[in-house]
Amino acid sequence: MKGFLLISVLGVVAMLAEIFKLKKILLPLVVLGILAAYVLNFMEWEHPFSISYFENMIAFDKVALAFTGVILITTFFWFILSNSTYDGQPHMVDHFALVLFVVTGAIMLTAFTNMTTLFLGIEIMSIPLYVLAASKKNKINSNEAGFKYLIMGSFASAFLLFGIALIYGATGTFDLNEIRAYIASNPGNMPSFFYAGVIMMLIAMCFKVSAAPFHFWAPDVYHGSPTIITALMSTVVKTAAFAAFMRLFMIGFNGINETWTGILVVVIALSLVISNLTAATQTNVKRMLAYSSISHAAFMLMVILANVRSNLSVNAILYYSLAYSIGSITAFGVLNAVTKYGNENFEEFNGLGKRNPLLALCMTVAMLSLAGIPITAGFFAKYFVFTVMMTTSFKWLLILAVLTSAVGVYYYFKVIIAMYFRSSENEEPVKADMSSMMVIVLTAIITLAIGIVPSVVAEMFTV
């Protein structure tokens, strides 16, 4: 909770920084602030001041704290990485403030216990993102991305609100625990619009996590936005959306699984197939990563589908989001450094193995992790999902996941092949500035480290 408050204050400070001529020291200030928030967050783990706040609107239980931790770690790396993009830019201060608000919304989503806080969190997170997506205002792609994101996002929010309203109509409450109690006490005689409300919320959440067939916005938005913003979307925002998804369906709608599991199965199967097959045909690395993020979304959804409300599932989704976020930060960091020299196509990676061996090595680690090859974090992430899925009756989905993972290897390895196998006409070394280099190397090391010793994260909640 204290970390959450600190981040929101930090956002306001960043907004005012320009007036007080703090622009020069803003980045160190923000980074230190995030670290402080992380420490505060960590301290609450053992000694919480209180678990729920504001009349049970928000509850920082251990699950929320763990996801907040993941979000803060990724934000920390993101800010250091962003230095190379924003250094000396006139609008840096506004950007920082907006990103901090995104993070505030994201943390709210990990901890809500009330559907109004859910809606607030989603809006606080999304509205700055619409602006950030369109922040390269001279580029038509970026404008398109922002506009598309705004329209699709509002559409999803409308669904969400409609769903909340219907559920309120049936239950008379916004509180997740009370909704669950209502389901438990009225088996079989709930009004049909209650089910409609649940399904509408499911659709809205699928929009937010960009699962097929509600994924159409994602590739264009990811592609059009500035790379650094795409990095934010595919890490912090994704983690938060999943934390919210999990909270909503594992706590709130836990009693009526049969209503939503059928739909979720279709969503997952479609996401796996569409994303992997489309990603394989992309020529643009950023678009490829966008499609691949849909496939990762499907993997995380599988845990929610399994709906064993156990620590095993929480561990699995937590580990998955951390592994995926850290791997993505590395990948986008390298992409950001490489694309300074041209566009974002696979050809830009040609000969990177010679032009900057360290960068190529880190990118290889990230790609191996995203493809799920041992001993990287991505492998354990997939493995945990497998173990959770094994306990359910949807084993065929697992086989589908295995097959599509093999397709995944194809497009991730396209990058590796380009780096080591193809030569480029341009032999000049690729340079990345100190701070990005540091983040890239550090995240690559973390990817390996939590792959070798997964227990540090995977045993957060004892089974």
Next chain:
Amino acid sequence: MLAGSLIVFPLIAALLVFMAKGKGARNLALGFSILQFALSLVALFQFKHNPASHHLVLNCTWVKTLGINFAVGLDGFAMLMVLLTTFLVPLIIVTSFKNTYDRENIFYGLILLMQMALVGVFMANDGFLFYVFWELALIPIYFICLMWGGENRGKITFKFFVYTLLGSLFMLVGLVYLYNHSISLAGTKSWAIQDLINSGRSLGADQQSIIFWLIFIAFAIKMPIFPFHTWQPDTYVTAPTQGTMLLSGIMAKMGTFGVMKWLLPIVPLGIEKWGGLAIGLSIAGVIYGSCIAIVQKDYKRLIAYSSFAHIGLIGAGILTATAQGLQGAMLQMVAHGINAVGLFLIADILLRHTGTRDIDKLGGIRSMNGNFAVLFLIVMLGAVALPLTNGFPGEFLLINGVFQFSATAAALAGLSVILGAVYMLRSYQAIMLGERKDSNIAFGSLDGSDKAVLIIICAAIIAFGVYPKALTDITEPAVKALMQNLK
């Protein structure tokens, strides 16, 4: 302690070699690999002395909540395979002395990394650890083939990678199923090999059949067994010589070894039901591979197909689950490992000295270099399994094992010996004997490093042919234990 160091040592060596500069990397890698061989000899001494010694096993917790342990150990099978690996890797490094590779430190580092993963695969006593090493072995060899391979390497190595990865993912699904099932017997979910075996055996025949195929496909692709072999010839030909040696000499044994240690004991009912079909496929591969080898013009491709045929016979022998079959398979795995390295080296020497591997263009090399002709002859005779060479006892026992399963199958498998003699002798004749076909081709004298490797290989071929008991002594107890387990 000793068991752990067999895995950790090549890892540290690989990291040091990555950091080395220039030619130093090569010598450093050779030095480390010889030390590793010495280490495995110490292990062998310990093993002979006291097979139950606690130095030969290591068991520590890795991920506690999931029941994953870093459990490794040396039984007879593992001991022999580790010895084979540590014996071949220094030889493989020496064969590269006359080739020039750019970024040598990476090349040799990857070879040592590969060695670490291979030793890990052979020693793992924990299902999860086995899978991790299994996958880990794929990454260095992929980069070796990708960065130093020949024409069209991008596509070919990629096919190789996806093929094997897909297979191992199925294996993972099968193993996770066994792991989840183990709770009903062991009380807690466990990855330990004995718990997985118990878990597999408690399943019904239908479930065992599914598990059999999930796991078998991974091994069948790795060996490879017909019809999962399509990645193999191209990859073997495209890979740099050292990569091919690692692939056929050692990595192919991962598959056969896996069947022996991880498939036979786990799904006996599955084997009973589907073993016949799997043996049929293996033998089909033997005949198919041999026939294609006969018509090959490129000598390296010919060996690639012959390697496929030999491995098929090993697979068939293991799947019969007879003592002779298993013992023969172990012998033949060692023999094939040694011979394959020899033959691929010969293909490389031919290319380096004459500029071609095309059998039609070569001829009369014996008159140019008699020493080479003799060494080539011995390696070739080992490959056709002439008595008193190392190929013979293994092949004999294998066919014996297959015979106990079915006389027809044994007759068909026996064709491998005849067909093997056809393509091996014919190619030898064409390359070494007769007149020079192309007067532009000169051969010159052998390089010292090549000569040394060939002499060591020839010595091993004859030594193990005359005295196979040196090898069977190591594996005998393990075969007995496995047969006991299968009953």
